[in-house]
Amino acid sequence: MAPEGYQPLFRTSPYVELIGPLYSRGEGVALQIGLRAERKHCNQRGTVHGGILATLADIALGYAMAFATTPPANLVTANLSLDFAGAAREGDCYITRDGERIVRASAVFLVAGTLAEA
Numbered sequence: 001m002a003p004e005g006y007q008p009l010f011r012t013s014p015y016v017e018l019i020g021p022l023y024s025r026g027e028g029v030a031l032q033i034g035l036r037a038e039r040k041h042c043n044q045r046g047t048v049h050g051g052i053l054a055t056l057a058d059i060a061l062g063y064a065m066a067f068a069t070t071p072p073a074n075l076v077t078a079n080l081s082l083d084f085a086g087a088a089r090e091g092d093c094y095i096t097r098d099g100e101r102i103v104r105a106s107a108v109f110l111v112a113g114t115l116a117e118a
């Protein structure tokens with residue numbers, strides 16, 4: 001079930017389908033990506049694995065930048081940096097938990113051209 005105000009992610013891939021479902025709201029640089037954390041996303045301690053949080057950050061930043069232009073830019077992640085300030089648990093959503101930011105992320109992307117299909 002999609003979190004309130006979110007729709008199924010408008011673009012998918014085999015990897016996104018594996019970890020998803022993912023949800024989105026907004027567009028361009030205001031794009032937000034959501035995930036309702038499930039057991040499959042958690043480590044032995046019951047918290048969402050940092051790799052899942054890194055994936056969400058990479059997708060959110062990449063899609064926000066790519067779809068901020070028309071036609072969308074074809075971006076490749078060159079660098080992704082994350083600082084963890086908390087943990088998410090099964091049932092939580094997003095990279096914030098209860099309004100508290102748990103991950104800060106930044107990225108550098110290589111612009112490789114335009115996407116043939118959006």
